[in-house]
Amino acid sequence: MNIGHTTADTVIAAARRRAEEAGVKAAFAVVDTGGNLVAFSRMDGAPLITIDTAVGKAHTAVSVGLDTIHLTAAIQPGAPLFGTGLTLAGTRSFVPYGGGVLIRSGDAVIGALGVSGAPASEDDHAIGAAAIDTAVVAA
Template sequence: MPIFSHIAQAIIEQAEAKAREMGLSAIIAILDDGGHLKAFHRMDGAVLGSIDIAIRKARTAVLFQCNSEDVWDYLKPGAPAPHLELSNDGLAPYAGGMALKCPTGGLAGALGVSGGTIEQDAQIAKAGFAAFEATLR
């Protein structure tokens, strides 16, 4: 299932609503299954440095077909692939990137959020993911 524009927009709207509820300005990036930017939103006041981080979180989720923080176990000091974060033009192995998987298990794309703490980014991403899940029903 591809990420259609209306699905990407629904993800962004729900993620933004969560960020506003939390009193944050966030960056929300949606990538397709090839890791290409499908949709992007920078809320007013969001820190410019978060643009790259949101996109990297989403790209990490696409490349490894998992949530971005799950990659940390492979590259942390003493892990099987230390410094893996330097590959693929730079990964972001912390929460805020979520793989968008179809019910059949196929990858549709990913979303990435940056603008708050890692925990806040994860909460915003989960809200966006809920919008994706709602389109599958």
């Protein structure tokens, strides 16, 4: 089961509202379970780097099967993923920072949302998680 375009648009609209409430200029990407881009939006004034980073965070979340905020500890000095950092290589990037949030319909993962633009990746995660909690998610 994969996220549909209408649902992806609903998730992005909810994320935009959350970012606006937080005073954050961000980019938002929704991917399906295969990591394929379904919907994308970048707010006016969001830095250009947020484009690839949002897509990468969404792709990373769906690829590893968890919200990317849970990778933060693994990228710290001495941890197993230290040095991976932000590896941008296009739409299939591994971005192990908060802001990639799984989207579920019931218990099934149907895609992921990537948020990039807040001063801290924990804030990107909070925006994404709140958006998914308020959006009506259906396959």
